[in-house]
Amino acid sequence: MDSKIETLPEQKKTEPQSLHLRILHDVESKIVSGAWAPGFRIPFETEMAKDYGCSRMTVNKALTQLTRAGLLERSRKSGTFVKAPQSLSAALEITNIRDEVEKAGKTYSYRLLSDNPNASRPDFLSCLGASAFCDIRKVKCLHFADGVPFCFEERIISRNAVPEVDAASFEQEAPGAWLFKTVPWNSAEHQISACAATGEAAEFLDIACGTACLMVERITQNSKGYVTWARLSYPGEQHRLFAKFTPTG
């Protein structure tokens, strides 16, 4: 209780106490931030052990767990590689609508509806703490399956978090697919709801106003902050989200 000015604790937030957890989080953040992009061969166990001044087993423990979590791919002799973020939860990962359509045996096509490369901050996002979405590109597009409207997509991309977006064209390629291959690991929040189709959505999807729609809203972020927001509207009862869960996966 004396008046001595105390220095702040060393650890920023929740600095892991054990070494293998620290290594695990170090590697994870390098991957999530994009410093180690998918396909990159990360240092060998022996190298990291030397860097951290610890035994190989300690590094091994961290890397083994990241492999189980799906962030890494390892093979003998070749080394350890950052895995492509292909399945951020198997079923709800609907980034690539093309795959979704083609897996159903249908022909995919795509049309850009509108593209505002320098839009102002939207108002409907204020509730989400997404104040980071101030300098954005705003895109609307439509996905077709066998020529029939399959999904109406409204998307916002942060120009701060993804500077490369200025050079991208969404005439031929959907923003979702472009982001998927451009932005490294990230985390996502989904909201799924049913709604009655209104105005724009009904018009583009070519369905009557009031028809039941499945709506998926997703906010994606990585270490640089909020990356993108998307609202996907699927018409009628034709679409189903499928998810399977087991304890260990």
Added chain:
Amino acid sequence: MDSKIETLPEQKKTEPQSLHLRILHDVESKIVSGAWAPGFRIPFETEMAKDYGCSRMTVNKALTQLTRAGLLERSRKSGTFVKAPQSLSAALEITNIRDEVEKAGKTYSYRLLSDNPNASRPDFLSCLGASAFCDIRKVKCLHFADGVPFCFEERIISRNAVPEVDAASFEQEAPGAWLFKTVPWNSAEHQISACAATGEAAEFLDIACGTACLMVERITQNSKGYVTWARLSYPGEQHRLFAKFTPTG
């Protein structure tokens, strides 16, 4: 191509090659099957090491990973315990609708609509390979939030997989809640879709036919086979499924 009768391969399916994986799967199956129920104190590391004739570290590796996966809870001195299957995927785990309603600050109530303890096999499930659902109990019920219909539930419970169901009453307690505390670990498949309310559902939910509904269908199984099927219908746009995903969780 000769006519010699071959013996089946020793291993049933994919017998893990390494010891710590074998231990991991042994423990997991004991938990999933219910042999080790939630709360049960599993043998100490040293005991299991002796049983398997291996070092404690090998057992530790298996148990540590099961702990990360959420199947176990460990504490020093006390031992290792089977965890309650509380979050088989955080957001989509909607087994307990009461919690869901009360978390939204509303008052929960429940009403049993119909109960057929000895129903015949339903036809609409044939596509799911759920031929195990032949001897079933069929229940319909309604969940309320502040007195307003919140969710219409149709449920089928396998009397083979859950023999105890014959003694259960669903007058006061919803079948979902009863199953949650009765049946041990399991895996689940979800299908989420939007639909227009029809007939029964519209009537009980007190909404107009054609109103958009969020429909969640779930099939649950454990080591004894298919346990239960449920269809939950949420009226209008009032309900949202929320899910957050990060690489490691």
Added chain:
DNA sequence: GAGCACCATATGTATAGACATAATAAAGAT
């Protein structure tokens, strides 16, 4: 009985060493 010091114990972490295994690369034989 309440409070306290102390011990026993199960997990948590880390290590150095050992050998297995798979995949690549290099050297050798045909």
Added chain:
DNA sequence: ATCTTTATTATGTCTATACATATGGTGCTC
């Protein structure tokens, strides 16, 4: 040139050991 053998290398697994740490239990004191 192509096939084969061999060596190299990084990961995969396992051990025996060591000490740290949290915590339930025991017994002591007051």
